[in-house]
Amino acid sequence: MINAIWFLLIACGICYAGWQGNIEVVTSSAISGAEAAVTLAFKLIGVMCLWLGMMKVAEAAGIVRAFSKALSPFICRLFPTVPKNHPALGAIVMMMSANMFGLGNAVTPLGIKAMQELQKLNPHKKTASADMCTLLAICTTGFTIVPATIIAIRSAAGSESPAEIVGITLLVSLTATVSTLTIDRLIRLFGQSGSRR
Amino acid sequence: MVRMLEMLSVWIIPLLLFAIPLIGLLRRVKIYEAFAEGAAEGFQTAIRIMPYLVAMMVAINIFRSSGAMDALANFLSPVCDQLGIPQDIVPLAIMRPLSGSGSLGLTTEIIHTFGPDSFIGKLASVIIGSTDTTFYILTVYFGAVGIVNPRYSLFVGLCGDLIGLFASIYICQSVFN
Numbered sequence: 001m002i003n004a005i006w007f008l009l010i011a012c013g014i015c016y017a018g019w020q021g022n023i024e025v026v027t028s029s030a031i032s033g034a035e036a037a038v039t040l041a042f043k044l045i046g047v048m049c050l051w052l053g054m055m056k057v058a059e060a061a062g063i064v065r066a067f068s069k070a071l072s073p074f075i076c077r078l079f080p081t082v083p084k085n086h087p088a089l090g091a092i093v094m095m096m097s098a099n100m101f102g103l104g105n106a107v108t109p110l111g112i113k114a115m116q117e118l119q120k121l122n123p124h125k126k127t128a129s130a131d132m133c134t135l136l137a138i139c140t141t142g143f144t145i146v147p148a149t150i151i152a153i154r155s156a157a158g159s160e161s162p163a164e165i166v167g168i169t170l171l172v173s174l175t176a177t178v179s180t181l182t183i184d185r186l187i188r189l190f191g192q193s194g195s196r197r
Numbered sequence: 198m199v200r201m202l203e204m205l206s207v208w209i210i211p212l213l214l215f216a217i218p219l220i221g222l223l224r225r226v227k228i229y230e231a232f233a234e235g236a237a238e239g240f241q242t243a244i245r246i247m248p249y250l251v252a253m254m255v256a257i258n259i260f261r262s263s264g265a266m267d268a269l270a271n272f273l274s275p276v277c278d279q280l281g282i283p284q285d286i287v288p289l290a291i292m293r294p295l296s297g298s299g300s301l302g303l304t305t306e307i308i309h310t311f312g313p314d315s316f317i318g319k320l321a322s323v324i325i326g327s328t329d330t331t332f333y334i335l336t337v338y339f340g341a342v343g344i345v346n347p348r349y350s351l352f353v354g355l356c357g358d359l360i361g362l363f364a365s366i367y368i369c370q371s372v373f374n
Contacts, residue, residue: 020263187353
């Protein structure tokens with residue numbers, strides 16, 4: 001699916017630009033996209049180092065273990081094939097907390113850390129395991145309690161009540177997260193036969 | 198409420214940066230060395246995701262700046278009208294799973310055009326606050342561990358975006374109208 005979508009994005013863009021008579025935009029946007037990706041990756045280096053460094057300190061101090069122990073009855077149910085006390089659970093808990101508190105920059109490093117721990121349990125290293133798909137479902141619905149960025153944009157635009165949307169955002173993301181996890185679980189239970197290549 | 202949320206979002210990172218090393222110190226962890234060890238992993242990971250980011254951002258950039266995205270939004274707007282999706286939200290709905298900075302830009306534009314306290318302004322705020330950039334997350338997270346076959350997870354992620362979109366519209370309509 002990802003291959004088809006990747007091709008479609010490029011093919012549609014090129015065909016449309018050609019049809020509209022401004023094909024030169026394809027070259028410039030391809031190059032600027034590639035440059036932007038490298039810039040982003042370089043910016044990520046700093047953030048990744050900072051949060052994975054802190055994560056290591058938290059791990060050594062036993063904070064991660066205490067955290068995952070407290071929340072493991074809940075997390076274990078979401079990730080049934082991860083053994084209890086596996087470091088993956090701690091990483092998942094840290095990532096979910098960072099997400100909930102809207103720590104935008106900290107979420108990516110912690111999410112990657114969680115993925116790396118799940119990869120250790122994955123028998124097919126090139127193919128996503130069911131637990132990895134579940135983690136991705138949690139990330140993409142982005143359950144957030146404090147949407148800090150949007151509150152800042154709203155208050156900069158002169159809103160009378162910038163945080164008015166917080167309650168509704170919470171309700172919406174809870175709805176989306178619960179239904180997405182349900183879809184994920186249904187596929188896990190019933191749709192596996194054909195999809196594992 | 199706003200003051201409290203603003204306080205929380207300003208204080209939470211300094212608090213974490215203080216509390217984690219403090220607890221480490223109390224537990225006699227060599228915190229400086231542990232930090233450096235973790236940071237070394239961060240460096241390698243950021244480099245490893247670069248090719249996946251390039252692949253994804255080139256495709257999305259071509260799609261967007263060729264005008265194909267706007268054409269798709271125009272093409273879809275009668276259908277979206279039937280489904281109750283306001284016309285001004287359609288480009289944002291398409292952009293949301295593709296690009297975080299792109300959709301944040303569109304939201305800022307919508308908020309400035311219609312006003313932050315208009316229905317469209319609030320709806321755009323809720324959409325941006327309650328969903329995440331599916332393609333970016335898939336690229337970065339799976340890229341970092343070398344997964345090339347994401348199986349059904351892209352489908353599930355896009356379902357989540359769609360559910361988030363409709364939930365935003367219906368909940369906003371029943372609360373604000």
